[in-house]
Amino acid sequence: MSDNFLKPVYSWIIIFVVSAGMVLFVFYQNRQIDFETKNMVREMTASKIVNVRPKTRVIIDYGNGKKRVFEGAVIKGMNLQDVFWGIEYSAGIVFGVRNREIESIDGVKSRPPKKWNYYINNNIKQDDNPLDKEIGAGDKIFLVYE
Structure with a gap:
């Protein structure tokens, strides 16, 4: 196989790997933000910073x-x-x-x-x-x- 044939294949593999990594990073960040938000709300409620009032x-x-x-x-x-x-x-x-x-x-x-x-x-x-x-x-x- 010629080197010219493999260049586009390598390019597509690199694009795919980088894209998959970006998607995984976004999902990870989303979970991290969700986790931190829940912890912050729990801490604020426990320390009575936020007074949860009945509706x-x-x-x-x-x-x-x-x-x-x-x-x-x-x-x-x-x-x-x-x-x-x-x-x-x-x-x-x-x-x-x-x-x-x-x-x-x-x-x-x-x-x-x-x-x-x-x-x-x-x-x-x-x-x-x-x-x-x-x-x-x-x-x-x-x-x-x-």
Whole structure:
């Protein structure tokens, strides 16, 4: 065999080996970054640098068997209006509140004899202004059309 024939073969072998090495290096680096990230999160959580807060859950019960559930984090000082704004922004559900009462949710209006009521943590029906009600981490908010 001539030397001219072997030059392209050697070139392709070198290209293949270098490419395979690059792919293996990328996979190795990805695993290393993932490992370091998990360790960092574990250490931060263990040392209480990051305070893992329970998520607040909002359950909307339309009274006809249809329910929608939303979860998210809240911080100290947030009220129910902030939660409503978060749901409006993320899911497009519009909340109408007037005269200290929930007037409509997602286009479903309060009409006698049914109206929107809200409960926090399975407690009795709330009567105060929903927009001023302070919400804490881990609260469960039930919005029920009844």
